Structure formats: structure tokens, C-alpha cells
Amino acid sequence: MNLRRRYLRDRVMQGLVYLGTLAVLLPLFFILYYVFVQGIGALDLAFFTRPPAPPGEGGGGMLPAIVGSLVVDLIALALAAVFGVAAGVLLAEYPDHPLNPFLRLVSDVMAGLPAILMGLVAFVLVVKPMGHFSGFSGAVALALIMVPIITRATEGVLKLIPWEITEAGLALGLPRWRVILSLVLPAARGGILTGLMLALARGAGEAAPLLFTAFGNPFLTLNPLEPMDTLPLKLYVYAISPYEDWHRQAWGAALLLAAAIMVANYLARRATRS
Amino acid sequence: MEGRYRMETQRLSVYYGKHPGVRGVSLPVHDRKITALIGPSGCGKTTFLRALNRMHDLNPIVRVEGRVLLDGEDIYAPEVDPVVVRRRVGMVFQRPTPFPTMSIFENVVAGLRLVGVRDRKRLMEAAERALRMAALWDEVKDRLHQPAVGLSGGQQQRLSIARALAVEPEVLLMDEPTSALDPISTQAIEDLLATLKDEVTIVIVTHNMQQAARVSDYTAFFLDGELVEFDRTEKIFTNPKDPRTEAYITGRFG
Numbered sequence: 391m392n393l394r395r396r397y398l399r400d401r402v403m404q405g406l407v408y409l410g411t412l413a414v415l416l417p418l419f420f421i422l423y424y425v426f427v428q429g430i431g432a433l434d435l436a437f438f439t440r441p442p443a444p445p446g447e448g449g450g451g452m453l454p455a456i457v458g459s460l461v462v463d464l465i466a467l468a469l470a471a472v473f474g475v476a477a478g479v480l481l482a483e484y485p486d487h488p489l490n491p492f493l494r495l496v497s498d499v500m501a502g503l504p505a506i507l508m509g510l511v512a513f514v515l516v517v518k519p520m521g522h523f524s525g526f527s528g529a530v531a532l533a534l535i536m537v538p539i540i541t542r543a544t545e546g547v548l549k550l551i552p553w554e555i556t557e558a559g560l561a562l563g564l565p566r567w568r569v570i571l572s573l574v575l576p577a578a579r580g581g582i583l584t585g586l587m588l589a590l591a592r593g594a595g596e597a598a599p600l601l602f603t604a605f606g607n608p609f610l611t612l613n614p615l616e617p618m619d620t621l622p623l624k625l626y627v628y629a630i631s632p633y634e635d636w637h638r639q640a641w642g643a644a645l646l647l648a649a650a651i652m653v654a655n656y657l658a659r660r661a662t663r664s
Numbered sequence: 665m666e667g668r669y670r671m672e673t674q675r676l677s678v679y680y681g682k683h684p685g686v687r688g689v690s691l692p693v694h695d696r697k698i699t700a701l702i703g704p705s706g707c708g709k710t711t712f713l714r715a716l717n718r719m720h721d722l723n724p725i726v727r728v729e730g731r732v733l734l735d736g737e738d739i740y741a742p743e744v745d746p747v748v749v750r751r752r753v754g755m756v757f758q759r760p761t762p763f764p765t766m767s768i769f770e771n772v773v774a775g776l777r778l779v780g781v782r783d784r785k786r787l788m789e790a791a792e793r794a795l796r797m798a799a800l801w802d803e804v805k806d807r808l809h810q811p812a813v814g815l816s817g818g819q820q821q822r823l824s825i826a827r828a829l830a831v832e833p834e835v836l837l838m839d840e841p842t843s844a845l846d847p848i849s850t851q852a853i854e855d856l857l858a859t860l861k862d863e864v865t866i867v868i869v870t871h872n873m874q875q876a877a878r879v880s881d882y883t884a885f886f887l888d889g890e891l892v893e894f895d896r897t898e899k900i901f902t903n904p905k906d907p908r909t910e911a912y913i914t915g916r917f918g
Contacts (some may be wrong), residue, residue, distance in 0.1 A: 486724055558761040558824070559721065562775035562831055563751025576765040650751050 478544025543585020818849025
């Protein structure tokens with residue numbers, strides 16, 4: 391085949407690849423741009439420092455929801471990280487363990503369940519016995535969503551760690567658990583952290599599982615045993631309301647949520663690189 | 665007669681499933697000498713070596729039969745903890761395996777620190793001693809706290825040796841430690857072996873017959889999972905008893 395035609399074909403293929411990339415990125419940029427334009431106006435000082443105001447009164451902010459999101463999401467992440475990483479280690483490092491087929495099935499099913507069902511589970515497991523809604527029950531619901539994501543990410547990245555590392559550790563006379571804890575997991579920490587961030591991003595954006603768990607709360611509270619507000623909950627409630635200034639604040643909440651998740655991702659990536 | 669040697673295998677067989685990788689090998693390992701295991705690819709020398717510190721334990725399809733004596737005691741006896749065996753019988757692998765998240769210093773003392781040795785001074789002394797033994801001290805003493813993955817391949821392999829030596833094993837198993845290295849690094853490691861054998865007993869698997877002839881005191885020739893001949897190295901290379909050994913060392917196969 392002649393060289394000119396090969397070059398031409400290369401160009402065409404490259405063009406197609408760029409076009410495809412653009413087709414993926416364009417909607418993303420459009421969404422971010424639109425959220426930014428709609429939301430930036432709502433982000434004033436009151437938005438970050440004040441509790442919500444009644445409709446039409448103006449002013450008011452998202453302080454309880456911002457604090458609530460932080461508390462609920464961090465508790466959820468802590469819970470999910472413990473179980474998710476442990477399950478991932480079991481699947482990757484002990485492939486012959488008799489529990490594994492069951493574990494894999496549960497993890498796959500959980501990953502496929504609608505988020506609102508996780509809210510229902512948390513309602514039955516936590517809200518009913520406690521007798522009232524709470525930030526903690528919301529965190530349990532979100533953790534149930536996060537666990538399978540973390541398990542998969544952990545298993546995947548652990549399987550990429552060369553077996554030679556494990557053997558070298560064992561040959562030093564280290565017990566297996568020590569090798570996993572001090573040699574294999576640190577070598578995989580970048581991938582695991584990425585998995586945690588993905589899970590956090592997924593959980594932090596959920597409103598449905600919180601409707602009958604965290605429930606929402608117009609007053610600021612740091613106590614996860616009380617009902618709590620979160621940004622997606624507020625976003626949902628404000629977006630379906632008929633009030634103009636609530637709509638504006640809903641856009642602000644959307645922008646803040648998107649920005650927070652992006653910043654968290656960026657920081658996690660930077661932390662693992664150094 | 666037990667206990668005459670540092671290690672000794674008695675009718676040692678290793679099976680991968682039904683397939684025997686090593687068949688009925690009885691071999692002595694003399695104290696503070698270098699024993700070389702040679703033979704063509706797939707002859708079972710690495711499989712044999714890995715049986716000497718129970719590295720096969722992690723692979724459920726591998727079965728070990730026969731006895732492996734360390735100072736006269738069977739390391740496969742039911743009451744023996746493989747972790748303890750591996751502390752006494754260390755291993756260096758074909759490819760260098762620095763722990764990627766650790767500095768040079770942390771790598772060398774990993775075997776001590778991770779079992780709870782916290783004393784900074786003791787760790788520093790152990791690191792210097794091991795690095796000197798591995799002939800790496802002068803090259804890394806000014807950058808002990810830099811990442812180990814920044815070292816060259818030859819340095820990484822000597823670091824792996826230093827790391828194995830830091831836990832003060834009685835026996836050091838080496839699985840083709842120079843096969844991934846350039847000639848200069850290979851030379852450095854061969855020189856090192858000669859000085860190490862004052863302190864540790866060494867069993868080395870090598871593809872390279874010249875290397876076996878240069879560094880070892882005893883040589884065992886393996887073929888198809890069986891031990892064909894074992895003797896003093898000079899005897900094996902000058903006047904072997906078995907015609908198959910002679911064929912191999914004169915380069916007629918393998």
C-alpha cells in the first residue's frame with residue numbers, strides 16, 4: 391500500500407478519535423457550564439453561613455445542609471471503607487476462601503440495587519430500632535451504596551500488585567497479614583484512594599436514600615443521632631418547590647456539590663502522587 | 665547421622681497437582697558453603713529451592729513429600745510455623761523486588777521493623793551492617809531516605825540481598841539472582857557471594873554454568889526433576905561421574 395494513503399488513513403482515524411472524545415466531553419462541559427452560570431449567583435456569604443429562610447423572605451443559606459453533608463458523607467465513607475476494603479482484600483488476596491463466591495454475589499447484587507432501596511434497608515435496620523430519623527441512618531444508607539464500589543476498586547487494584555512483593559515479604563519471615571497490611575496495601579494505596587473517592591462522589595450526590603433516613607432538618611446540628619440535612623436533600627426539596635429564590639439556592643447547592651466533589655478528587659489524586 | 669549438615673533434604677518430592685516437579689531428591693547443604701543448583705530449564709531446580717523455605721505453602725495445588733531438615737529438624741513437621749522457617753531461611757529472587765512505597769533504609773530494615781523492632785539506633789546499625797555485607801553501603805549511604813525504586817537494577821538486587829541479610833538468616837536461597845542483570849552488576853554480586861559465605865550458608869540456582877563454577881563449593885546437577893549428581897564443584901566440572909552431567913556441562917544440551 392502506498393505511503394500517502396497510509397498517512398491519509400492515519401489522519402482520518404485520528405480525526406474520528408478526536409471527534410469521539412469531543413462528543414463525550416461536550417455534554418459534560420455543558421452541564422458544568424450551565425450549573426455554574428445558574429448557581430454562581432446564589433453563592434453569597436449567607437449561603438455558607440446562615441440557616442435556611444422561609445420562602446419569599448430572601449437571604450438564608452445552606453449551613454445546616456453543608457455541615458450535614460460533611461458529617462453524613464464522612465461517616466458513610468468511614469463505614470464503607472472498613473467493610474469495602476476488607477472485602478476487597480479477601481477477594482483479591484485469598485481467592486480460595488470459601489466465603490468468596492457468596493461475597494462476590496452480594497457485592498454484585500448490591501451494586502445493581504436502586505439507591506432508594508438502600509434507604510429502605512437503612513430505615514429498617516437503623517431508623518425503626520432507634521425510633522426516629524437520624525444523620526447516622528442516612529450514613530448507613532450511603533455506606534451500603536459505597537461498599538460495592540470500594541470492594542471492586544480494592545480487589546482490582548490489589549490484583550495488579552505484583553505477586554513478587556508478597557513473596558519477598560514472606561521470604562523475610564513476615565506473617566501473611568503483615569505482608570498484606572504493610573507491603574501490599576501501601577503499594578495499592580493510590581488505587582484504593584481513587585476507589586474511595588469514586589464511592590464518595592457517588593454517595594455524596596444521592597438524595598433518594600436520605601429521604602426517610604437523614605430526613606432533613608432546617609436547624610444546624612452536629613449530632614448524627616438527630617435528623618440532618620444534606621445538599622442533595624435540600625436541592626431536591628428546593629427544586630420541586632414553587633418559590634423563585636429557593637430555585638436559585640437549589641442551583642447554588644448543585645454548583646457547590648459539583649465543585650466539592652471535583653476538589654476532593656483533585657486533592658486525593660495529588661496526595662497519592664507524592 | 666542427622667545434623668551433620670546445615671540443611672538436608674531426604675527423598676524430597678514436589679508435585680504440581682499430579683505432575684512431579686521434583687522427584688525423590690536427597691541433597692546435603694554444607695554449612696557456610698555455597699551450593700549451586702544447575703540444570704536445563706524446567707529441571708526442577710527452582711521448585712526444589714522454593715521447597716527449602718516453604719514458599720510452596722501458598723499454592724494450594726502444590727504438594728511436598730519427604731523431609732527437609734534444618735539443623736536436623738524437619739521444617740515440614742506439623743508443629744513448625746512456616747513464618748519461623750522463613751526467618752531462618754531467607755530468599756532472594758530472580759528479579760529485584762524493592763518495596764515500592766519505601767525508602768532504601770525502610771526496605772533494608774523491613775524484616776525487622778515490621779515485626780516490631782522500633783529502636784532507631786538498632787535499625788540503623790542493622791541497615792548499615794546489611795548494606796555493607798551487600799556491598800551497597802558506599803553507594804547509598806548519602807541517600808538512605810530516598811525511594812528504593814530510584815536505584816539501578818543491579819543496586820536494587822543488592823538491596824534485595826541486604827534486606828534478606830538484615831534479618832540474619834542462617835541460610836540464604838538465591839533463585840538466579842543475576843539473570844536480570846548486566847555483566848558489571850553480575851560481577852558485583854558474584855564478588856559479594858564469596859565474602860558472604862563466611863556468615864551464611866548459600867544455595868544458589870543458576871542457569872549460568874560458568875557462574876556455578878566460579879562461585880560455588882558444591883554443585884548439584886538436576887535433570888527432569890531428579891538429582892543426577894552432587895559433588896564438590898571442581899569434581900563436577902572436571903571429572904563428573906554421570907555421562908549426562910558431562911554432556912550438560914560441556915554444552916551438548918540444555
